[in-house]
Amino acid sequence: MSGYGNGSGHGHGGDERTFEALPPARGSAFARTWWGQAWLKALEDTALDGQQLKAGRRHARAGAVGSVSVRPGRITAIVKDRDGTAHRSDVLVREFTEEEWERLLDLAVDSAGHIAALLDREMPPHLVEDAAMTGLDLLPGIGDLDPECGCEAWDHCPHTSALCYQVARLLDEDPFVLLLMRGRGERTLLDQLQTRSARRAAAPSVRGGKDGSGDGPEDGAPVEGAGGMPGVSAAEAYAARDILPPLPAAPKALPAPGEPPSLDTETDPEPGVDPTALEFLAKDAAARAHRMLVAALGGGEPVEPSPTVAQDAARLAAGSPASWITARLAAGSGRSRAELDAATRAWRFGGAAALSVLEEEWAPDAETLARAEARLAESWEEGERPVLRRTAGARWTVVGAAAQLRLGADGRWWPYLKSAGRWSPAGPADRDPASALATALAADSTGGGGGTDAAATGGGR
Numbered sequence: 001m002s003g004y005g006n007g008s009g010h011g012h013g014g015d016e017r018t019f020e021a022l023p024p025a026r027g028s029a030f031a032r033t034w035w036g037q038a039w040l041k042a043l044e045d046t047a048l049d050g051q052q053l054k055a056g057r058r059h060a061r062a063g064a065v066g067s068v069s070v071r072p073g074r075i076t077a078i079v080k081d082r083d084g085t086a087h088r089s090d091v092l093v094r095e096f097t098e099e100e101w102e103r104l105l106d107l108a109v110d111s112a113g114h115i116a117a118l119l120d121r122e123m124p125p126h127l128v129e130d131a132a133m134t135g136l137d138l139l140p141g142i143g144d145l146d147p148e149c150g151c152e153a154w155d156h157c158p159h160t161s162a163l164c165y166q167v168a169r170l171l172d173e174d175p176f177v178l179l180l181m182r183g184r185g186e187r188t189l190l191d192q193l194q195t196r197s198a199r200r201a202a203a204p205s206v207r208g209g210k211d212g213s214g215d216g217p218e219d220g221a222p223v224e225g226a227g228g229m230p231g232v233s234a235a236e237a238y239a240a241r242d243i244l245p246p247l248p249a250a251p252k253a254l255p256a257p258g259e260p261p262s263l264d265t266e267t268d269p270e271p272g273v274d275p276t277a278l279e280f281l282a283k284d285a286a287a288r289a290h291r292m293l294v295a296a297l298g299g300g301e302p303v304e305p306s307p308t309v310a311q312d313a314a315r316l317a318a319g320s321p322a323s324w325i326t327a328r329l330a331a332g333s334g335r336s337r338a339e340l341d342a343a344t345r346a347w348r349f350g351g352a353a354a355l356s357v358l359e360e361e362w363a364p365d366a367e368t369l370a371r372a373e374a375r376l377a378e379s380w381e382e383g384e385r386p387v388l389r390r391t392a393g394a395r396w397t398v399v400g401a402a403a404q405l406r407l408g409a410d411g412r413w414w415p416y417l418k419s420a421g422r423w424s425p426a427g428p429a430d431r432d433p434a435s436a437l438a439t440a441l442a443a444d445s446t447g448g449g450g451g452t453d454a455a456a457t458g459g460g461r
Helices: 036-046 052-059 098-110 112-119 124-131 158-173 176-182 187-203 234-242 276-295 309-317 322-334 337-359 366-376 433-448
Strands: 016-017 066-069 074-080 086-093 145-149 388-392 395-398 403-407 413-419 424-427
Touching: 036 052, 036 158, 052 158, 066 158, 066 176, 074 158, 074 187, 086 158, 098 112, 098 187, 112 124, 112 187, 145 158, 158 176, 176 187, 234 366, 276 322, 309 322, 309 337, 337 413, 337 424, 395 433, 403 433, 413 433
Parallel strands: none
Antiparallel strands: 016 066, 066 074, 074 086, 086 145, 388 395, 395 403, 403 413, 413 424
16 A cells, blocks of 8 residues: 555654544534535545445444544544444545655745745645645545455445544644645644745845845845745836736636525434525525626626615515515514515515615605606696695605605606505606506506595505
């Protein structure tokens, strides 16, 4: 098994860490951080037997994995079956060779972002992609994990699979565990990075002046940046402005958002958590993210600012969710079902602007009011104008009908109809008040509303 650790502490393998047994895992997601999830994806993508992995996940979730010992090339733990039978389980991990470590260290020192994060004891996720470009796979690939278990299974069994799943939780706490398995402990790695960084910063080409005294860099020569990091002179950076490659083309958005995750797992949800409601919200979030991406790439309408709770409830209800979700949206936004129905109707006609006209009253100033009255007067021929009575700040009700015009703050007119004692929008806005009123009167004539001016002026929205 060339390249696999044997626990003998060869090379820099004197590093070893032991992690106490973790409690049973709660919730649907087994790992919560990028590194833990990336480990699980790599594990599941390279597994030869999915059933053994599923059994191992159940073992790990139930807390069957004891304390875990991690050292270069090997992870070890005692894993118990449901009947209490204990098995020593080892997973041998392919260690990097000295040449591979040299490449990884060079990569880290060459990138200001990588070395700054590593020296600050953080593991940057982009390190995986950058290492892969040099032929180094930090995460396990096919053949990188070799199981050994006391149950004498020839390949991964539920016990070694459970140990691998437990490693994801260890990576949640400390991603440097991954590098320890590959052959370098955190302290060893950081010492080597600091030494290499200091050596590069002290090189004559970085610090030397014209006379070699170190008083200053030559024109166009590399200079030392903050924290001893190598940099370039301003003249060199400016001179390179025309030879730098162009930015890559913007990515193309997918034609539709992806499928929402399924939260139907073997684990019961925490009290007060409704998986169906979460799936509904996840699907909505994916749809909004897709619209935002399309808009950002220039192929769609701009996305409105983040809505208020009242606006978001109407927006979500406009998607025709299940009745129990609609009931929760009404309660959460402080509305009755009838009020939410009206708000939903308004949102479908014009979004936040239409909802504001429904639920908020505004009083135009004298000049705006005069322009509105003039616009109403000129919109009909002499003798054809219906009798309108201003019943609120920016609302005109038709005398003898259950129709109303509402003026929005943006100058558009909204048709309204009264039905069952409540005003609700009858259609989209129009710049012409006559067209908007025709929409409301048409809805009234088809039996969508009724009542007289007395009823129209007697309250309700």
